[in-house]
Amino acid sequence: xxxxxxxxxxxxxxxxxxxxxxxxxxxxxxxxxxxxxxxxxxxxxxxxxxxxxxxxxxxxxxxxxxxxxxxxxxxxxxxxxxxxxxxxxxxxxxxxxxxxxxxxxxxxxxxx
Amino acid sequence: xxxxxxxxxxxxxxxxxxxxxxxxxxxxxxxxxxxxxxxxxxxxxxxxxxxxxxxxxxxxxxxxxxxxxxxxxxxxxxxxxxxxxxxxxxxxxxxxxxxxxxxxxxxxxx
Numbered sequence: 001x002x003x004x005x006x007x008x009x010x011x012x013x014x015x016x017x018x019x020x021x022x023x024x025x026x027x028x029x030x031x032x033x034x035x036x037x038x039x040x041x042x043x044x045x046x047x048x049x050x051x052x053x054x055x056x057x058x059x060x061x062x063x064x065x066x067x068x069x070x071x072x073x074x075x076x077x078x079x080x081x082x083x084x085x086x087x088x089x090x091x092x093x094x095x096x097x098x099x100x101x102x103x104x105x106x107x108x109x110x111x112x
Numbered sequence: 113x114x115x116x117x118x119x120x121x122x123x124x125x126x127x128x129x130x131x132x133x134x135x136x137x138x139x140x141x142x143x144x145x146x147x148x149x150x151x152x153x154x155x156x157x158x159x160x161x162x163x164x165x166x167x168x169x170x171x172x173x174x175x176x177x178x179x180x181x182x183x184x185x186x187x188x189x190x191x192x193x194x195x196x197x198x199x200x201x202x203x204x205x206x207x208x209x210x211x212x213x214x215x216x217x218x219x220x221x222x
Contacts, residue, residue, distance in 0.1 A: 006155075031208050040121065042201060042214035043156075050208055090155050092210075099144040099205055103155030 003027065006091050006104035013078070013085065013111050021076045021107045023091035030096060032074035036060060037088040037106075046089075049074055078109060086111050115139075116204050116213035124219045131189040133216045135202030138183065144205040145178055147187045149198045150215070156201060159187070194220050 004025040013019045023032065031050045035043040045058030049068040063082025068074050074093075078085045088108050094101040115138045125131045137145070144163055148156035162169045162176045162185075169176050175188040185202050199215040 033210070035212075040214060042116075043212040045209070045211075048209065092155070094208070094210075096208065099146050099161040100158040101156075101203075101210055103157070106153070106155050 004091060004093050004102050004104045006089075006107050008107060009105065011107055011109045013109060015111055016080045018077055018079050019109065021078070021089055021091075021109070023074045023076065023104060024072055025074075025093045025102070026072060027093055027095070027102060028071070029093035029102070030071070031094045032068065033092040033094075033101065034058075034064070034066065034074070034076045035090045035092065037090055043090060046076065085109055116202060116211050120216055121214065122217045122219070124221055125192050126221050127194060128191055131187075131192045131196070131218060133187045133189075133200050133202075133218065135185040135187075135213050136183055137185065137202075137204050137211075137213075139204070139206065140180065140183065142204045142206055145176070145185050146203045146205060146210070147174075147176060148201045148203060148212075150201065151198045159200075189218075192218075192220050194222070196220055 007022045033048045034046040044060050046064050047066040049055035065077045090106045091104045092101040117136050146161040147159040150156040160171045160176050162178050167178050173190045177186045197220045199217045201215045202213045203210045
């Protein structure tokens with residue numbers, strides 16, 4: 001089945017550690033996105049990529065980094081510079097000319 | 113910049129009644145307007161979209177209305193069912209980027 005997969009579903013991180021969230025899609029979509037979701041604030045764009053080896057900062061990129069070495073993969077690293085990383089992270093993909101973005105099931109990151 | 117907002121963070125309706133969820137946007141230079149449904153612990157799922165040159169579009173039990181004059185978007189759900197309980201997001205597509213509103217939590221009362 002085609003889809004977008006995020007892993008892990010739950011992640012715990014100690015303060016000061018970097019952590020990487022995985023996002024893989026087999027939909028052959030060019031564009032991929034990372035969003036952060038906090039209660040009552042909707043989805044805020046962290047980074048997006050419209051093509052392999054290229055990505056752009058979103059509204060809240062500080063403290064995060066990404067790579068897009070393959071079309072299928074768009075991992076997100078939450079660095080120690082992110083002051084408030086506890087949140088629900090959503091990865092999505094879409095294709096040019098389509099309005100539907102496909103979302104993964106999300107990763108809930110908790111800093112302990 | 114672009115912003116998208118909702119009128120009500122929560123909405124409760126009786127099962128079988130119609131639901132109306134509203135959304136406002138700031139930037140007129142948008143191509144598409146989209147509604148997503150997010151169930152607890154899951155990623156959002158596409159419901160319906162409407163192109164900027166339309167004012168109404170109907171799907172199965174859902175209707176989206178677009179009023180470009182006042183920059184307002186609404187989602188109407190007919191005969192609301194318990195399975196409709198979720199958070200509903202409107203989103204505006206600018207180029208290839210989606211800007212999401214904060215969401216309305218719909219609760220269906222028995």
